[in-house]
Amino acid sequence: MPARSPAYAAIYRTVRRVPRGRVATYGQIAALAGLPRHARQVGYALHALSETSTVPWYRILNAQGMISLTREGSGDLQRKLLELEGVVFSARGHVDLKRFQWVPR
DNA sequence: GCGGTGACGGTCG
């Protein structure tokens, strides 16, 4: 996973801290990476990842606990990967952040 | 260098 910039590297480092079975929001990752108000940048950085990347990109959701991928299919993959780790989606595609959001120590 | 473009987020009605 190439780090095109120090910012991307910081983002990838932070995303890698999210443990299995938990999720984080774009804004949360941005803040933890030392880049407040750069939630969109987190989206860009993850979008730029290769398929073979070890970064758990699929553990990142938007502030409403929903999958933000707009592209066909990729959203289904993200949901499947999360469910495989025990993350539960409501009928409307919501994840209860109260229950599954990662709380850094 | 400029302007359109988002894997976003907080607010308001």
Place this chain on the structure above:
DNA sequence: CCGACCGCCACCG
């Protein structure tokens, strides 16, 4: 609980 708006800011053509 929605949808609409608006502010944000690095990318890329």
